[in-house]
Amino acid sequence: MNHGAGGELMQEFLGKHITSHFPKMKAEVPLDSMDDSAVVDDVVFTIDGHTVKPLFFPGGDIGKISVAGTVNDVSVMGATPIGLACSVIIEEGLDIDIVDKVMDSMGKTAAGCGVPIVTGDTKVVEAGAVDQMVMSTSAIGKRSQYLDSDLAKAAEYRKIDNRWCTDSNVRPGDAIIVSGYVGDHGVALLSFREGYGFDAEVQSDVAPLNGMIAEGLKVGGIVAMKDPTRGGLANTLNEWCSKSHIGMEINYSDIPLRDAVVNGCDLLGIDPLSIGNEGKAVIGVVPEMAEEVVKALRRTPEGKNAAIIGYATEGPERVILKTEIGGRRILEAPAGDPVPRIC
Numbered sequence: 001m002n003h004g005a006g007g008e009l010m011q012e013f014l015g016k017h018i019t020s021h022f023p024k025m026k027a028e029v030p031l032d033s034m035d036d037s038a039v040v041d042d043v044v045f046t047i048d049g050h051t052v053k054p055l056f057f058p059g060g061d062i063g064k065i066s067v068a069g070t071v072n073d074v075s076v077m078g079a080t081p082i083g084l085a086c087s088v089i090i091e092e093g094l095d096i097d098i099v100d101k102v103m104d105s106m107g108k109t110a111a112g113c114g115v116p117i118v119t120g121d122t123k124v125v126e127a128g129a130v131d132q133m134v135m136s137t138s139a140i141g142k143r144s145q146y147l148d149s150d151l152a153k154a155a156e157y158r159k160i161d162n163r164w165c166t167d168s169n170v171r172p173g174d175a176i177i178v179s180g181y182v183g184d185h186g187v188a189l190l191s192f193r194e195g196y197g198f199d200a201e202v203q204s205d206v207a208p209l210n211g212m213i214a215e216g217l218k219v220g221g222i223v224a225m226k227d228p229t230r231g232g233l234a235n236t237l238n239e240w241c242s243k244s245h246i247g248m249e250i251n252y253s254d255i256p257l258r259d260a261v262v263n264g265c266d267l268l269g270i271d272p273l274s275i276g277n278e279g280k281a282v283i284g285v286v287p288e289m290a291e292e293v294v295k296a297l298r299r300t301p302e303g304k305n306a307a308i309i310g311y312a313t314e315g316p317e318r319v320i321l322k323t324e325i326g327g328r329r330i331l332e333a334p335a336g337d338p339v340p341r342i343c
């Protein structure tokens, strides 16, 4: 299970047993960069599998996740998603009403964020071959109309050497923004599934972020973006450190965290910074533009709790978390997700 959990064990597994078998191909953002999407001939391209259990949970369902997660992986590259593809594998005997409900949610989420579902595939397999329903959703996107002016704004303050908002594009001094409360999805889902009851206070944050991200790009100065899904904020920040060859100093008290999420995680013995989010973006921005970008994000419904949580520093490649009582500790990437099958 840890080989699929989004942490360091999964990175190692992918490198040794998956991508090592594939031919090396030239692409502007290739497979090896392990970014949110690839960029091939100026087309932004991604795919995502969805195995969330249960199919319906507080704040969302597998249909909403499948659209939002895929739209977000394209959007955080600095691209505009233009079309979705979805493959659905259904277990024999699954109630047709459930199929209708999931597809209705998918359709509404796609309509809400303005990205059409343009192609797909449906299979039914014998009972037990999958657990109710699994989905795979892919998307293509094109360069955002705001990305050139966004990067030009960043280039007024420092050298920019990448045409996209990739994980390798953060430099010492850049501000790190998170677009809102962290840990909601993981706690809501785990609580609902296991019957702990925190889900009465915490709902999944699952949401498409293409609209919010466009508002940030319009302001300018954004150089990197990522959706902190499996492995959470801790994994995203550590990935940026190793791919951008930087360090980071993050202020714990500046990270938006709900009391119910902190208390729930305390009780369950898990770290809210290591569990998955489905409607958040981490954004690297030149420091001169950080306040303006936060203001723009806060004007959108998905970004209304956006905050600057820290800054990139010169190496070593690690995340230093400054605690509320003035201590400093290293925030490690989780070895594996403590909460399986949440997306």
Ligand code: MG
Binding pocket: 036, 072, 073, 226, 227, 228, 229
């Ligand atoms: Mg992603």
